[in-house]
Amino acid sequence: MTEASGTAQAWVGLGSNVGDKKANLTEALRRVQSFAEVIAISSLYKTDPVGYLDQDWFLNAAAGVRTVLEPQAFLQALLEVEQSMGRVRNIRNGPRTIDLDLLLWEGRVLDEPGLTVPHPRLPERRFVLGPLREIAPELRDPGSGETMDALATALALVPGPAVERWTAENWPPAL
Ligand code: PH2
Numbered sequence: 114m115t116e117a118s119g120t121a122q123a124w125v126g127l128g129s130n131v132g133d134k135k136a137n138l139t140e141a142l143r144r145v146q147s148f149a150e151v152i153a154i155s156s157l158y159k160t161d162p163v164g165y166l167d168q169d170w171f172l173n174a175a176a177g178v179r180t181v182l183e184p185q186a187f188l189q190a191l192l193e194v195e196q197s198m199g200r201v202r203n204i205r206n207g208p209r210t211i212d213l214d215l216l217l218w219e220g221r222v223l224d225e226p227g228l229t230v231p232h233p234r235l236p237e238r239r240f241v242l243g244p245l246r247e248i249a250p251e252l253r254d255p256g257s258g259e260t261m262d263a264l265a266t267a268l269a270l271v272p273g274p275a276v277e278r279w280t281a282e283n284w285p286p287a288l
């Protein structure tokens with residue numbers, strides 16, 4: 114469903130729990146803006162760490178973008194932003210300056226080396242669904258066919274790690 118203009122719509126999850134978290138998310142969005150048009154930015158969310166618990170809380174957000182890049186090139190560009198901002202990969206699910214995850218690409222299912230969309234853990238992650246449902250409630254997960262609203266509502270019925278909206282100055286940032 115790529116539009117005639119040649120751009121594709123993608124959805125990106127952002128997270129940071131090292132250093133100035135909000136500044137890291139802002140800087141990451143600025144850098145993404147160099148290869149994609151950022152068209153939607155969610156609120157910030159303060160979230161309990163998931164997967165590896167012995168670390169600081171995260172700030173998470175989600176963004177909608179349009180880009181002329183192909184999925185692999187877009188993913189590569191996201192990884193380069195992570196690296197350029199000093200992301201070090203050591204502990205799986207561990208602390209990170211910046212994490213940029215490709216969540217959804219158009220309404221597509223892609224399974225290529227290093228590139229799986231929808232993001233495999235999308236339906237179970239509150240820190241992703243909370244922000245994403247805010248900016249794209251009717252967006253459908255092509256895996257389950259459910260909307261972000263429905264997935265988030267289903268998750269909210271069972272106990273889980275805290276995800277709370279975080280009010281901050283200068284957010285959403287002017288890019
Ligand atoms: N990212 C992870 C692992 N755990 N927990 C929260 N709250 N937020 C994250 O962004 C996050 C996480 C792996 O990327």
Ligand code: MG
Pocket residue numbers: 128212214
């Ligand atoms: Mg991640």
Ligand code: MG
Pocket residue numbers: 212213214
């Ligand atoms: Mg990641």
